Every structure is written in C-alpha cells, then in structure tokens.
Amino acid sequence: MNRTGEGAGTLEEEAATTTVEEAIETIRQGGMVIVVDDESRENEGDLVMAAELADTESINFMISRARGLVCVPMDERTANRLNLEPMVRENTDLHSTAFTVSVDAREGVTTGISAAERAITARLLASPDSSPEMFRRPGHMFPLIARKGGVLKRAGHTEAAVDLARLSGRSPVGVICEIMKDDGTMARFPDLVMFAKTHGLKIITIEELIRYRNRKEKLVEKVAVVNLPTEYGDFIAHAYMFVLEEMKDKIHLALVKGEISPDREALVRVHSECLTGDALGSLRCDCGPQLRAAMAMIEAEGSGVLLYMRQEGRGIGLLEKLHAYELQEKGLDTVEANEALGYRPDLRDYGIGAQILADLGLKRIRLITNNPRKIIGLEGYGLEVVDRVPLVISPNTFNEKYLKTKESKLGHLLHLKDIIG
Numbered sequence: 001m002n003r004t005g006e007g008a009g010t011l012e013e014e015a016a017t018t019t020v021e022e023a024i025e026t027i028r029q030g031g032m033v034i035v036v037d038d039e040s041r042e043n044e045g046d047l048v049m050a051a052e053l054a055d056t057e058s059i060n061f062m063i064s065r066a067r068g069l070v071c072v073p074m075d076e077r078t079a080n081r082l083n084l085e086p087m088v089r090e091n092t093d094l095h096s097t098a099f100t101v102s103v104d105a106r107e108g109v110t111t112g113i114s115a116a117e118r119a120i121t122a123r124l125l126a127s128p129d130s131s132p133e134m135f136r137r138p139g140h141m142f143p144l145i146a147r148k149g150g151v152l153k154r155a156g157h158t159e160a161a162v163d164l165a166r167l168s169g170r171s172p173v174g175v176i177c178e179i180m181k182d183d184g185t186m187a188r189f190p191d192l193v194m195f196a197k198t199h200g201l202k203i204i205t206i207e208e209l210i211r212y213r214n215r216k217e218k219l220v221e222k223v224a225v226v227n228l229p230t231e232y233g234d235f236i237a238h239a240y241m242f243v244l245e246e247m248k249d250k251i252h253l254a255l256v257k258g259e260i261s262p263d264r265e266a267l268v269r270v271h272s273e274c275l276t277g278d279a280l281g282s283l284r285c286d287c288g289p290q291l292r293a294a295m296a297m298i299e300a301e302g303s304g305v306l307l308y309m310r311q312e313g314r315g316i317g318l319l320e321k322l323h324a325y326e327l328q329e330k331g332l333d334t335v336e337a338n339e340a341l342g343y344r345p346d347l348r349d350y351g352i353g354a355q356i357l358a359d360l361g362l363k364r365i366r367l368i369t370n371n372p373r374k375i376i377g378l379e380g381y382g383l384e385v386v387d388r389v390p391l392v393i394s395p396n397t398f399n400e401k402y403l404k405t406k407e408s409k410l411g412h413l414l415h416l417k418d419i420i421g
Contacts, residue, residue: 018202020212026202028168032058034179034192034203035160038344045192045203046157047177050170051126059122059175060115065199068178070118071099072125073144073158075172082125083132084143095156097144104139112140126173146172149244152213155206163209214351215381219243220252220359228255232292233299235306240356250310254356255295258303262363265386267304269294269368270353270378272311275318283398284325290391294368297389305360307353314338315347333405345410350377357383370412394419 023033030053036045047066049058062070084100104112105121121141124130146162147154161174179187179195196203224239235255260266277287298304313321324337335345366387367375375385395403406412
C-alpha cells in the first residue's frame with residue numbers, strides 16, 4: 001500500500017501545502033489521506049481511502065493506528081443495488097450519519113473480523129459486480145450512505161470519502177476510520193498534524209474539498225430571464241437554480257443593468273436575502289437600506305449586477321434567525337446568538353454566487369461591500385475584485401448594537417465612529 005503517494009514532504013509542507021488535487025491522486029494510487037471536518041462540527045479527522053483498493057495492510061493500519069470504527073461510505077445507488085437497509089428506523093445520531101445494517105462478505109471469510117477479511121468485504125462492497133446475496137448480515141463492516149450531492153449537501157466524512165473516491169476515478173465507495181489519541185480521546189487538528197508527520201500522510205479539510213468542487217463543477221443553471229422594471233430603474237432578472245437544490249423554488253436572482261462583458265469592470269453587489277429587512281422594513285438590521293442603496297448605485301452607474309442570494313440570516317434560515325432575535329432580546333449580540341444556537345457567526349457560501357457571476361460573463365468586478373471576507377470568498381472562485389466600493393448606511397436606535405458587533409466581531413468596515421461621531 002502506498003499511503004503517501006509521491007513527493008511526501010516535511011510536516012510543515014504536508015500540513016500547509018497539501019492540495020485537494022494531491023489528495024485525489026493519492027486516493028487514485030491506493031493511498032489514504034486524513035480528512036478533517038469543521039471545528040464547529042465534530043472537529044475530527046478520519047483516514048480515507050478508496051474501498052476497491054483496500055488491503056490487509058491498509059485496514060490493519062486503520063485498526064491499529066487510528067483506532068476508530070472502520071466504515072464503508074458509499075453513494076445511494078450502490079446501497080440500493082445491494083439492498084442495504086438503514087440500521088434503525090429513526091436516526092437520532094447527532095449528525096444523522098446514515099448507517100446501514102452491517103455486513104461481511106459471504107465467501108472467502110470466516111468470522112469477518114480480521115483485517116484481511118474486512119478488506120475483502122470492503123472490496124466486495126465497491127465491486128460493480130457484487131449483489132445482495134454475496135453478503136452476510138449482520139457483519140463487521142459498517143456501510144454508510146452519503147447524501148446525494150456529496151459535501152455540497154452535507155459536510156461530513158461520509159460524503160468526503162465518496163467524493164474523493166469518485167473524483168479519483170474509483171468506485172464511489174470509500175473506507176474511513178476516525179483517528180484517536182493514545183489515551184482514547186479524539187485527535188484534534190494539532191494531533192492530526194503530528195499523526196500525519198509520523199506516518200507520512202497528507203491532510204485536507206472538507207472545506208477545501210467543498211471549494212474544489214465549487215471551482216471545478218458547474219453547479220448553477222439559468223432557468224428564466226425576464227425584464228424587471230423597478231422604482232430604481234429597469235433591470236433584466238436572470239433566475240438561477242443550484243443544481244443540487246432540493247427546494248425547487250429556492251431561486252437566486254441576478255438583476256443586470258445595461259451591458260456587461262468580460263472586458264469591463266462591472267459594479268456588483270452580492271446581497272443575501274433578508275425577508276424582515278428587505279421586504280418588511282425591519283429596523284433591526286441594515287439589510288433593506290443596503291439593498292435599496294446598491295440598486296440606486298447600479299442604476300446611477302448605468303450598468304452592473306445586483307446578485308440576490310437566498311441565504312437568509314447569514315445562512316441559518318428565517319426561523320433560526322428569529323430564534324437568534326429572541327436571544328438578542330435577552331442580551332446576546334448577533335454573533336453570540338448564532339453561536340448559542342450551534343452555528344458559526346456566518347454560514348454564507350460565495351461559491352454559487354461566484355458561479356452565477358461567471359456565467360453572466362464577469363471576470364473583473366468592483367464590489368459594493370463593507371465585508372472584506374466577501375472579497376476573499378469571491379476571489380477564491382476565480383473572480384478578480386479590482387475595487388471595494390463602500391456602502392455607507394447610518395445606524396438607527398434599533399440596529400446600532402448590531403452594526404457595532406458586525407464591525408468589532410465580523411470585521412465589517414463600517415467606520416461607525418465617523419458616522420455616529
């Protein structure tokens with residue numbers, strides 16, 4: 001088994017420079033990589049490899065060095081073909097990990113527990129020629145069913161393993177094992193870096209895999225184009241759908257003014273949906289005034305794009321935003337409220353928005369924003385932000401604390417001292 005692939009480097013090089021492309025190539029060659037999820041989720045690392053290339057050495061390495069549960073993530077189609085039913089009727093797992101009934105290969109194994117026999121079962125699960133009757137149930141290998149859409153729909157190790165196997169050209173079935181420390185507790189990122197150094201492994205994060213797929217795959221589809229006269233001027237509304245979206249009425253809108261082309265620097269505002277602020281005139285935020293000011297700026301420019309993204313409540317949705325408001329009424333600020341509900345301060349993803357702008361033909365943009373992270377987010381997907389255009393909104397009695405929190409904790413460039421005095 002070639003766990004490291006070619007060109008293994010130092011700890012610093014491996015931890016800092018491993019790319020998703022390198023990880024995919026390692027998987028393709030039969031090696032394994034460490035995949036780390038978000039610190040706000042499990043904050044754990046799993047060994048990941050392609051199931052069709054599992055052997056005694058690789059499974060024994062997982063059992064003896066990583067020490068976690070050895071599982072076999074697979075796409076839904078494979079699970080259905082093998083009649084792998086859910087382990088339980090009601091899944092109460094913290095992250096809804098989709099375990100099926102456990103299995104062993106029926107032929108070529110005795111008890112099914114040895115590293116060699118678990119490798120046989122893993123390879124059989126990955127084989128396109130396998131069938132349900134080739135497995136005994138229950139067994140010692142634990143299949144997991146990945147969500148359709150992979151890490152773009154669920155940022156878990158199950159989906160990451162299936163994505164990596166598929167991207168490497170292998171069967172969409174992986175083998176994973178959580179990495180534990182010598183004392184039996186879960187290894188966190190510093191421990192995982194040391195584990196990688198010791199064993200010559202590469203590390204990637206699920207976040208990096210998400211960005212990779214957003215860059216490499218076309219994930220948006222234009223579904224409608226209409227004229228949209230507004231009180232700010234005439235626009236053309238381009239409606240886009242995320243191809244993996246389950247809610248078919250969740251449409252992102254690009255309001256285009258005038259002529260835009262790759263050769264021109266376009267004035268662009270990427271605005272996240274806020275029903276309470278945009279439509280109902282809520283004074284708790286600055287979203288409504290920002291939306292109206294941006295449309296007026298683009299109209300005055302004579303050309304540009306306002307991209308209206310369906311990412312309510314910085315990505316947590318309307319109901320959870322209202323729950324956050326309840327917590328804010330008890331004294332928490334907007335960041336603390338999100339964290340109390342179990343969310344990061346900002347869950348928005350700019351990959352889909354960047355793809356929409358690219359589909360419209362934009363390459364170089366002047367971005368209307370006070371949020372430097374939005375610039376980084378869009379540039380990470382190939383757009384060049386040549387200028388940041390500030391959006392100055394005066395605070396009111398109801399949103400002053402909210403704006404101060406955005407400035408102090410989220411890094412927004414609001415210059416409130418200059419505005420308030």
